[in-house]
Amino acid sequence: MTAEFSEKQTTCKEVDQLAENTVEYVAFLTRSEHRFHVLDLLADGAGSREELRDQLDATRVTLSRILGDLEDRDLIQRRTSDRGYELSSFGEAVHRDLVRLQGTITAGQTYPKLISRLPTDWFDFDLRCLANGEHVHRKSEDPLAAARVIANAIRGGSSCESLVGTFTSLPMYGYEQAIQNGTEPEVRVVFDSNVTETMVEDSSLRAKWREIQSQIDSTVYFSLDERVPCTVDLIDGETVFFTVDRDQETGFDIISCSHPDVVAWADRVIGEHRDRAVPLVERTNDVD
Template sequence: MKTKNTDGTRTDAVETVAFLARSEHRVHVLELLADGTRTRETLLTATGVARVTLSRILGDLEERGWIEKDGNEYALTEYGGLVYDDLARLLGTVSLGESYPDIVGHLPTEWFGFDARHLAEGSLVADEHADPLAAARTVANAVRGADTVRALVGSFVSLPLYAYAEAMRTGDEPDAEIVFGGGTESVVRDDDGIADCVRAIEANAGTHVYYSVEEPFPCNVDLVDDETVYLSLPRERGGGFDVIECDHPAVREWARERFERTRTRAAPYAAQPTAVGD
């Protein structure tokens, strides 16, 4: 009876992955072919490598069964597609960790309705600023200059509220709808200045701007002009927020749909007895 040498197979697999990962150009060729067939000349132009280097890369990839040649065109094999898909996921995970090393372990990935790897295409706002509210101020400035704002508020911060009120005074306020998550409304209710500002905004707008639901949100989500998403996560130490700015289509779509679903079951905040504060 034959015994399977799993250790040897695993070692070979690790060496094969290392062979691929060691060359950015090999990965780039697979990435290009993942989008469809390419001619040698197209690959040469896209990669910018020397002709002899490309020939060596194509030969290596073809030898391993990852690509195939038909005339002057190259394409991924079924096996090559599987290899590239898994490698792309690994690269995305590592990129996410390198982009946000201090907060990646605190991202509410189960709450996100998108692949968190997409956030690697975003950036951390004001991450080296000494002011703990610098990142939140960036969000407030985005609100002030926006045409539309849709927001889910899990942890209240007053800067966007006052930015909206200031924009309203100058007649430049965005079309805004904000939903407070469970527990957040008590911050507004218990602070007379904030409560007065909310009531003044809605009185001037002539319609409801603020809404509330009972469920909590693990972070704040601001969708600005349907183009940019700001995810604000409360810091565990030192106060303030870590804010990720991202415009990846999947992140924007999630923010839009998440807000719309939440908004349909939210109650107007000003209609709540606790919001009146008399």
């Protein structure tokens, strides 16, 4: 056995040991609902032993053991000012990652065939919020059935803010119909760079969005010079639709969700991208 091989073998054993210790650490936190609950409570701010006990269904002895275990592992610490408890910097990081893991598992259980295509790294809300949502028309044989749900929501709503990274023209036609019916909602749409190319180079689509803007004498469609991972539609400030391409089929998968945290995220993210966008018409100088 060479010295180099022995060194590599030792390194592999050390890595395996670290992985085993990590699994045991996670198991320690999740084996007892009270341990993670304490981290959850302290993530909202420092608390005294009495305040924690009031919010836990645990005896004084059990709480003392839990606090001692968490303190021994440097996940929580005592405040010198009032002897209350707070998360350590390490505890904050562990809690944040565990919440993320819980969210991923919950979303994966709710949408098992869709989770791999959702841009979860983009979402900074707790993914468990998506469990309150609905997978729209997932069993429909019509590849555009889900897109029609959004088109109908736009047509029947009073406002729509959209960030478009997965293109379907149905919402645009739904908006046009609402204008013709005299029920025009307030709509602002931001296309990413990929969809912008389609909207500018396709002469029929170019004529359609220009016609819409001329009818209402306002800028509706904007353009980004960057990609976005999926389409986000916010209808009436209360319902969010996430649209992603299907994996190996024609059409789209859509999740609708009205959780306040998801709505707040969509409102902020769409607004941030709209602030960076320019009117879509400015992208047409080279094609007219």
